[in-house]
Amino acid sequence: MNHNLAKLHPYPFSKMSNLLANSTPDPAYYEIKLGIGEPKHTPPAFVLDELRENLDSLCRYPTTNGLFELRQTIAHWLERRFFLHHVNANTEVLPVMGTREAIFSFVQAVVNHDDSGLADNVDRADGLDSSEQAPSNATVVMPNPFYQIYEGAAILAQATPYFVACTLENNFKENYRAVPKKVWEQTQLLFVCNPNNPTGTVMTMEDWELLIRLSDQYNFILASDECYSELYFDEPPIGLLQACATLGRNDFKNCVVFHSLSKRSNLPGLRSGFIAGDAKILQSYLQYRTYQGCSMPIPHQLASILAWQDERHVVQNRALYKEKFALWMAELGELLELRMPDAGFYFWIKVPDRFNGDDEIFVKALYEQVNIYALAGSYLSREVNGHNPGKGYVRIALVASVAESREAISRIRKLLSC
Known part of the structure; x- marks a missing residue:
């Protein structure tokens, strides 16, 4: 077996299962799941109809790069959404x-790792998980807290994850200016x-300019996971390709973005998304995928075309989230430290003092006393230099x-008022 598998951390939901293994929720309440980012809004019916009407196409092998009609639809959507030429x-x-x-x-x-040596000259106290031995000189930089796929993929590529903390002191954004030069020199992604x-x-244009300049200086790939980009409240977030175009980088050099229909269109089970950007990078990645055989x-492609072409259902989707956020802010704002996000569908909530600032104790209380499933923030983060930015x-x-x-909301009010 690949020895790097032993270095993978348990997934957050596995940790939650272990935490709640001996807990029993109050039977007076039915379960409400608020811990998993799986959209529950109704998916667009016309997309599901298209999927059903084309099931006979399953008798054909799909090509690795997909239908031209789908790629063209995505290209046009990117041009409209991000003002690309x-x-x-x-x-x-x-x-x-x-x-x-x-x-x-x-x-x-x-990732192009060097088997000849370990990354011993990188100071782990600056952002590396001190419990892990750096497997190679190749470094993958990521936020902390984070989507755990970034870390797992880096470990299995024999690269070193480097974590940049998102803390209250920096308005829950990464401070890339604090990353040491020696880390940037080994960063590949x-x-x-x-x-x-x-x-x-969300990223500002100033944020993007800094990262693009660093990418140019140290020649690493900049990858933006923009799966939540269409779930905004006022102004749409600036995407990486949009930032490139604003700077006149119409070749998107060293820049790629990932998008999906899961959150935008409430279609997580369709497993439909795309990667776009630097043509040279995508050419090599397409070759990799040809061998991988994941088409x-x-x-799914025909249904995806209709989803990307329609914005009405996305507007309705945003309206529902906006209504719910307003409701939570109005009803719980005085009991919880609720901070309205710039975009997305998550609240990142500080644990109330009565639970000693312990996220594990709080999520257990939510589960046991009012049957609400939330996710402990420390499970989404890594401890670096003695600090886990998700703890609490x-x-x-x-x-x-x-x-x-x-x-x-009614249940949480009851819990917090006891």
């Missing part, structure tokens, strides 16, 4: 079976989650219906 559907867009799979395989494809999961912050089924926070996903949100 032109996106080449043949060279700058690649459909994928969901961004989770694509992010993982992308790391395997682009940097992941940005924009909007961020779980903190809900989107044709019915809880992630709550506003994925349930408005009615269930009202019920959850």
